Amino acid sequence: MRTFRTTVAAALIVSLTACGGATSGAGEDEPSAGAKGTVNLAVNPWVGYEANAAVIAYLLEKKMGYTVDKKELKEEIAWQGFETGEVDVIVENWGHPDLKKTYIEDKKVAVEVGPTGNEGIIGWYVPEWMTQQYPDITDYKSLNKYANLFKTSESKGKGQFLAGDPSFVTNDEALVTNLKLNYTVVYSGSEAAIIKAAQQATAQKKPLLFYFYEPQWLFAKEKYVRVKLPAYTEGCDKDLKKVACDYPDYKLDKIASKKFADTGGAAYQFVKNFTWTNDDQNLVSDYLTNQGMSADQAAEKWVNEHEATWKPWIPA
């Protein structure tokens, strides 16, 4: 494959010099042109996504004979990969209307491949014990009253709002400003860091206001309550600087590169067929996070126990 690629690249350089200019996609792998090629699977940094990727990669490799190249990339960087040919498919996309416009409508390098079946929720959460002690805390209007509780070394004298990875879909800074909340957004850097803080908040009864989302395995173990923000209405989040409403509900979907859609054959069809429930994903996430399983082990366990679910995904 590699030597082949080298030859192709060399030939391209020669031929392109002849006919004028190299485009950005030049010299890349032909994505899985043959029946059993390589599928470049982007892996975004949260465990729910990894669960999708684990099962898809396992089935592609073990049941369909493909090779899967997993690439740890943040969301928007993975989209850039459609253009360069580094990425064939994203298997859990959260909205991103702006990226869809750029890469699907304008550049025409990517296509939508339909829903994953997962329902996504993003919101602001507090641990359950806080709602018992401060019953009105689940309304954003009373958050300022409690700002003192959430002070930390990082929050500059205001309350701390703990966000996740800067690459996640967030409007938090705009929300804090536009709802006139006396809070500072602090980025923990990763899903794992938020989960750790949330678990600590429950175990040690420490106050915590944080960005979180479903599907999420942690909700099966511990209770967290969503804070009510002004209700979402169509288009209220259009101007990212002026957002003053809650997050919408997301129908999570899959995105593939145009090349993969055109030439991916059975692998593309399989990705297209893939749909499952939040419970399925949470189960695999739990295997991955709490039972110390590798992606392959977790996928294998799930696949062995849910044949009825995945059988129909495999194209005849």
Place this chain on the structure above:
Amino acid sequence: MTATVPPPALQGGRVLPPATDAAGAPRRRGAGGRRTAAAVLIVLTAAAYLLFRTDGAADGNGAAARFFDGVRDWVDANRDTSPFFLYGVNYVRLGVRLLVDVVQAALYGLGFAGLVTAVSAIGLVLAGWRTGLLALLGFLSFGVLGLWDESVDTLVLTLSAVLLSVLIGVPLGVLAARVRWVGATLRPVLDVMQIMPTFAYLAPMTLLFLIGEPAAVIATMIYAVPATIRITALGISEVPATAVEAATALGSTRWQLLTKVRLPMARTTLVLAVNQTIMLALSMVVITALIDAPGLGQNIVNALQRVNVGAAFDAGVAIVILAVVLDRITTNAARQAGAHRTRRQRQWRWAGAGAALVAVVATSFIAIDPGNLPQWSAAGPVNEVVGWIELHWYDVTEGLKNGISAGVLDPLETLLVTTPWWLFVLAVAAFGTLVSGWRAALIAALAAAGIAGLGLWQHSMQTLATVLVAIALTLVVGVAVGVFCARHDRLATAIRPVLDAAQTMPSFVYLLPAVALFGASRFTAIVAAVIFAVPPVVRLVERGVRDVPATVVEAAVSAGSTPRQLLWKVQLPMARGGLLLAANQGIVMVLAMVVVGGLVGAGALGYDVVAGFSQRELFGQGLAAGLAIVLLGILLDRLTQGFHNSKGPRR
């Protein structure tokens, strides 16, 4: 510590200006006059601050950010149409990809057994049997750690970047040494390239070259090539004039002079240049995992996302092993390159090389799956230790974090943020003149003004506050350990390999233990920065204290000094040059690390950069922040650079 380290003029690939460099050094004044001037300046600055302080308004969406957004949109729209891309940038990308593919095909083509044999054979022939054995064990250990493919991917990128650096750097180095104006033009450019924190230029790289291996190799090359150029130039200019004269007298052409006299005579230094280039490239390659470069960096990014210290530890060990093997092969090769050999010895070497080649070819046909080696991983035990510390030391770590944040960091941050930008620029200029001379001060002040112009004043000052606290802690720890090492030989010997390993670990790795212990905070970045910058500081301090002449120490002891007096009144004052140099070296490293801390909640400029390449609408602000970081680096470097120029002990 004799022949294995580069000559003292090289520190982390930077060739330091000689201590007596007159340019930029202030004229000598009486120490008393300087002290009075400093006191007056401090009072003036404090008074001006109290008069003019602002309330530290938040950064607006600056014009710079909008400008960069515009650039991004233009590039996106024209990537496949503009001749600049069609005939320029895209070809560079294609060419680099070709290079990577060739190197990759070669290394993967050898297979596990073949590559292990090849590296051992290269070690054996170029650097002796001990190095060969080290290479053999080192490369086998990648298989044992279960990180074979990742290690080879990292090696592929490193070698590609080093090849490019040598191809570009050696000719430029020769030119810089031979043609005066080339050298003079290159010097400030190289200065900036070396101060620039690695993190700052990932986003521009993806803008021009998109993500993937080519962008990673080019970013790595930019980071490593200054060392190649500088050390090559140093080697060429050190060729004795008599040898050149003699060759000229015998009628050599200029080309012959270069290829038969200058390059061969500089070959030891040239190998050292390659050595430094490899070390720098290796530490950068890991960070490029953020823009989709394969290899060990991916494991570390992955571990960072899962806060899995153990997994990162394994990958970190593999990187250190790779670094040690490459370092030993090249340094010992450099030593051997300088040695004279008899004809017979040379014949043996050729025979050895031939035999090794046969062995490599033969073993490349043996198919061994590295997965079948006995596997070993430190992840479990390391995670247990971390878990234990988290559980039992929680109050200590929290207390430390909150104490330093509230007691030192916050007041300093408030002070800097509420300082009006023009006062800051003036203060930089005034104190800079006092410390480093007016030239350096002018550059530093311009950098400060530039930061203000970028519209990221508040974030820059927050980053600066974090850097200042971190460098203070680094110096305290570094000086304490350094002095201790200088006084206890056995301890120094024991610590040296730890320092070696710590210096080859990519900065990235240090975030993990810090984030596991201190959560997401600015203090986490400070801790990581301290761990990252302490080793070189320890080295410089130790050398400074040890360089105090034995006679002076003897005299002090016989005059009845207690050990404490000896340290405070004699050794430390006399080692001042080393200490100040350590401050200058440390501050640039600290800045680089604090910025990477943006990945784990350290906020400010580092966060802007991270957000810039992960959120489309923040791209412009990210690039602006990258530029602000570079300016901050220039400012800090220029301000502290005068230390070792002007105040070193007189020799």
